[in-house]
Every structure is written in structure tokens, then in C-alpha cells.
Amino acid sequence: MSSKIMLKPKGKNTKKAAAADEDDRAVAVVGKFVKEWGTWTAKKAKVITHYGFIPLVIIIGMNSEPKPSLSQLLSPV
Secondary structure (H helix, E strand, C coil): CCCCCCCCCCCCCHHHHHHHHHHHHHHHHHHHHHHHHHHHHHHHHHHHHHHHHHHHHHHHHHCCCCCCCHHHHHCCC
């Protein structure tokens, strides 16, 4: 149940009120779209960061000077 009180306009201003109501609905739709897009983007960024960080570090290490071998990069010593 909505706590917002809706007053229905009477008289000459019905077209203006209808246009304002359509604008409110359009803003609500855009807000919902932005929220869903933001959530989707955050989920994808989390997955990319989770699986891409270690390979990125290895690639950067392989391209540094002096050129280490893969076993030297992965060994703890």
C-alpha cells in the first residue's frame, strides 16, 4: 500500500497533470534502468577483477627487465 496521496486534478489543468504524471513515470523507468545497469556492471567488474588480476601480474612480470622465466615468476623463492 502506497503512502503517497494522489490528488486528481479537476478542471482545465487535466492535460498538464497528465503530462506531469507521464514525466514521473518516465523518470521512474529511467531510474530503474540505471539501477539495473549499475548492478549488472558491478557484477561483471567483480568477475573480471577476480579472474584477471593474477594473469595480469604474471604478464607484467614477464615483460619486465630482466626477463624471468615462468617458473621463476611462479616460485616463492
